[in-house]
Amino acid sequence: MKMKKDNQGYTENFEMYRQAIEEANIAVWEWKLKENIFFASAALKKITQYDTSEYNSLLSFIKNMAIHEDVESAINDLNFFIEGKVSFYRSEFRIITKENKLKWVLFKGNMIKSESEEVKSLFGIVSDITEEKDIQRISMEGLYYDSITKLPNRNLFLMDFKNVLDKIIHFDQEGAIIFVDLDNFKSINDTLGHDYGDLILKVFSQxxxxxxxxxxxxYRVGGDEFVILVEKFDSVEKLKEICDMILDYCKKPFELNEKQLYMTTSIGISIFPRDSYASNDLLKFADLAMYESKARGKNTYTFFEQALSESYTRRILIENELKEAIKKNELYIVYQPQIDALENRIVAFEALLRWNNKKLGFVSPVEFIPIAERTGIILDIGDWVLNKVCKKICEFKEKKYKFNNVSINVSPIQIKRSNFKDKIINVCKENRIPLNLLEIEITERTLIELNDEKIADLNELIKKGVNISIDDFGTGYSSLSYLTILPINTLKIDKSFIDNIENEKNRAVIECILNLSKSLKYKVIAEGVEIKEQLGVLMNLGCNIIQGYYFSKPVDEEKLEGMLKNNKSTM
Known part of the structure; x- marks a missing residue:
């Protein structure tokens, strides 16, 4: 009786478990391999909407029910388990139901073996995991797809790139990554708003x-950065064809929200495995090539070359060494005289920054100043130069040397700081020098780009006595009409005009600048005068303040003092 009671309890429990499984949309299955019999509970019919009794094996079920793209991997999962390559059977694949709906199913199972280790049967459960897959897909879209353009994002690109690299190496092919960056996108966001910027990204991605x-x-891999992953190509001409097509499309204006907007792009390309086998290197190389396109004036494409990598390495080294340059006393100043050729005497000096580094040797300002500006190091260097020059002006004043002023070059990064005006005034006060003994040199492009507040600051400095000169005048983008509104005292005619002064048009431009400056009561300095013939033409045109190698190269403080002794008088 006791045994009977136990059997009854077992039966009741089994019924309860079976009912729970079926309500959970889980089917039980068994496949007897030797007899070629396949059994599945009623829940499988509920999942597939097909009568599964016609199948005599799990293999035939897979071949008939799995969608074409999933058949091979599903059969491999089954064979690997039967062959003992995995200890537990698990396989996910998609099916099409009788109502033509796509569903995901998950088979799990184990096996029973005979004493001779022959597989007798497989058994397990199968469940409908479509809902879980939909949730996973939505989650994956957030993780691997860009919300604005709906393009695959950086995460998916890095995964795909690794797979493509493995294939390329295995099949001995060539592939490429093409970095595409929208030029001046930040200014569009700043002026037209982020909503408009997002709209541009959508249209540009299309x-x-x-x-x-x-x-x-x-792929969209950053704010305004896109990557094209080319798995294989026949020739470099094909890559050029893609880039030319992109640039040609950008020649037409984007018409968005009744606005016409012209966009340009800078493109960089690296080729693998030609340039490297390493994904990090290839990404860096394409990025370097893209920035080279920007440096060349934007709206172009550049293929990576080893010279770019060498240039990048040097830039990083300069940046790192520059951070310690002041602390290590590697910076110094030389002074180039400005001569009144009529009276043959020194009237002023330009202070020029120099850098001699232990690792790099002498580094040209043309090379290190842009890096200092890009990294913000220029702010500390600018303060150092200002203090150093003002101390020297104080020293010369106390020794009663005769000169009008000493000029320093000022970066647009410095001018745009809120405390620029006050810093100039305070440093002069601290060193007990009149403001009129200091001149600050600014490029004409910098002046044109300044906002009204900064223009007002410069006007106030002029009122207090500070001289302001436009350096390299004539090489920027201003018209002569700007001379009537910009806060300046002095124009410096660029060396490029002086080099070609024998050209009639160049002479006409110089004469025009001189006549207008005379009317506006501006001082004019000719830069880069190297030979007597240039000096003669300039003096005939009425320009007698000269700076250049004809009179003197930049000199150190000791030689400068020797020059000033000849100009000594009571100030």
């Missing part, structure tokens, strides 16, 4: 998709 169709896969 344009790129048209260009890369049949060539590669497009």
């Amino acid at each position: 344009l790129l998709n048209i260009c890369v169709k049949n060539y590669g896969t497009l």
Whole structure:
């Protein structure tokens, strides 16, 4: 009786478990391999909407029910388990139901073996995991797809790139990554708003998709940065074809919200495995090539070359060494005299920054100043120069040397700081020098780009006595009419005009500048005068303040003092 009671309890429990499984949309299955019999509970019919009794094996179920793209991997999962390559059976694949709906199913199972280790049967459960897959897909879209353009994002690009690299190396092919960056996108966001910026990104991504169709896969990997992954190509000409197509499309204006906007792009390309086998290197190389395109004036493309990497390495070294340059006393100042050729005497000096580094040797300002500006190091260096020059002016004043002023070059980064005006005034006060003994040199492009507040600051400095000169005048973008509104005292005619002074048009431009400056009561200095013939032409045109190698190269403080002794008088 006791045994009977136990059997009854077992039966009741089994019924309870079976009912729970079926309500959970889980089917039980068994496949007897030797007899070729396949059994599945009613829940499988509920999942598939097909009568599964016609199948005599799990293999035939997979071949008939799994969608074409999943058949091979599902069969491999089953064979690997039967062959003992995995200890537990698990396989996910998609099916099409009788109502033509796509569903995901998950098979799990184990096996029973005979004493001779022959597989007798497989058994397990199968469940509908479509809902879980939908949730996973939505989650994956957030993780691997860009919300604005709906393009695959940086995460997916890095995964795909690794897979493509593995294939390329295995099949001995060539591939490429093409970095595409929208030029001046930040200013669009700042002026027209982020909503408009997002709209541009959508439209631009659609344009790129048209260009890369049949060539590669497009990804959005950053704010305004896109990458095209080209798995293989026949020739470099094909890559050029893609880039030319993108640039040609950008020649037409984007018409968005009744606004016409012209966009340009800078493009960089690295080729693998030609340039490298390493993904990090290839990404860096394409990025370097893209920035080289920007340096060349934007709206172009550049293929990576080893020289770019060497240039990048040097830039990083300069940046790192520059951070310690002041502390290590590596910076110094030389002074180039400005001569009144009529009276043959020194009237002023330009203070010029120099850098001699232990690792790099002498580094040209042309090379290190842009890096200092890009990194913000220029602010500390600018303060150092200002203090150093003002101390020297104080020293010369106390020794009663005769000169009008000493000029220093000022970066636009410095001018745009809120405390620029006050810093100039305070440093002069601290060193007990009149403001009129200091001149600050600014490029004409910098002046034109300044806002009204900064223009007002410069006007106030002029009122207090500080001299302001436009350096390299004539090489920027201003018209002569700007001379009537910009806060300046002095114009410096650029060396490029002096080098070609024998050219009639150049002479006409110089004469025009001189006549207008005379009317506006501006001082004019000719830079880069190297030979007697240039001096003669300038003096005939009425320009007698000269700076250049004809009179003197930049000199150190000791030689400078020797020159000033000849100009000594009571100030």
